[in-house]
Amino acid sequence: MSRSALAEKHPWTLPWWKADSDNFWTMIYIVMIHVMAVVGLVLFPLPGWSVFLAALAVACLGGLGTTVGYHRALAHRAVKLNPVVEQILVFFAVFNGSGAPSTWIANHRNHHANSDTIDDVSSPRHGGFWWAHLRWVYQWEASSMQKWCPDMMHRRYTLWASLQMPLIAISLCFGYLFFGWAGLFWLGAIRLVYCLHGQMFVNSLLHLKPGLPEGVDSSQNIWWIGPFQVTAWGENWHGNHHSRPASACFSRHWWQIDIGWYVICGLRALGLATNVRP
Numbered sequence: 001m002s003r004s005a006l007a008e009k010h011p012w013t014l015p016w017w018k019a020d021s022d023n024f025w026t027m028i029y030i031v032m033i034h035v036m037a038v039v040g041l042v043l044f045p046l047p048g049w050s051v052f053l054a055a056l057a058v059a060c061l062g063g064l065g066t067t068v069g070y071h072r073a074l075a076h077r078a079v080k081l082n083p084v085v086e087q088i089l090v091f092f093a094v095f096n097g098s099g100a101p102s103t104w105i106a107n108h109r110n111h112h113a114n115s116d117t118i119d120d121v122s123s124p125r126h127g128g129f130w131w132a133h134l135r136w137v138y139q140w141e142a143s144s145m146q147k148w149c150p151d152m153m154h155r156r157y158t159l160w161a162s163l164q165m166p167l168i169a170i171s172l173c174f175g176y177l178f179f180g181w182a183g184l185f186w187l188g189a190i191r192l193v194y195c196l197h198g199q200m201f202v203n204s205l206l207h208l209k210p211g212l213p214e215g216v217d218s219s220q221n222i223w224w225i226g227p228f229q230v231t232a233w234g235e236n237w238h239g240n241h242h243s244r245p246a247s248a249c250f251s252r253h254w255w256q257i258d259i260g261w262y263v264i265c266g267l268r269a270l271g272l273a274t275n276v277r278p
Ligand SMILES: [Zn+2]
Pocket: 111, 115, 202, 203, 207, 219, 238, 242
C-alpha cells in the first residue's frame, strides 16, 4: 500500500501535526487553548475562589450540554427534551468546546456502529492512546451528516456550525469582563482544556483495553473519571452505556453516580422531558 493510501485508511500513521483538510482549524484551536492554559496557570496559579467557582459553574453547564443534550437526547434519542431546554443545552455544549451538534452526533453514531473495528473513529486499539484521546478529532475525516444524522439536518441544529467560531472566541475571552486577566484565562482556556480532556477520556481510557481481538467490545467503567468530569459524571460508566446505548440512564447500581440521569428525571418531573428510555 502506498504511503498516501495507507494514511487514508489508517490516519493514525500520519505525524500528529498533519490535520485533515477540513479539520485544520480544530487542530489550531486545540494547540492554542493549551498554550493559553499554560500561560494562564503560570501567571495566575491561584485565581481566588470567585474566579474558580465561576469557571467551574460554566464547565458544569457545558458538561450537562454534552451528556444530556448531545449524547442522550440527540445522538441516542433516549429522551425527548423541550425544544427550549434542548437549545439551551446545545448552546452550553458549543460554548464549552464540544463542537457543533451535527458534527458531534455524526461522529458519535459512527463510533457506536463501528466501535472496536478498524473503522472506529477513535479506537485506541489501532491508533493508541493519543490517537483516541485527541488526534482523531482533527486527523479523522469528518463523519458524513447525510449518512449518520439526517435527522439533524434542520436549521435549528445546523446554524450552530456557523455560530461555533464566534461563540468560541467569546468563550475564550468573556471571563475578562467579569474578573480581569485571571478570569480571562480561568473561565477561558483553562476551563476549555480541562473539559476537553474530561470528555476525551471517554474515547481513550474508557476504551483502553490492550490485547483484545478486533471487534471485541473494549468499553469499560472507570469510577475515578466521574468526579473529574463534573456534571458529565455518568459518562464514566461507558461500559454500561455500550451494553445498552438506547437507555438514557448510564448507571446500573445505586452507587454509580449519574448526574445526567438525575437531571433528566428532574426535567421529566417538570414536564420538560418526555419519552425517557430508562
Ligand atoms: Zn464508546
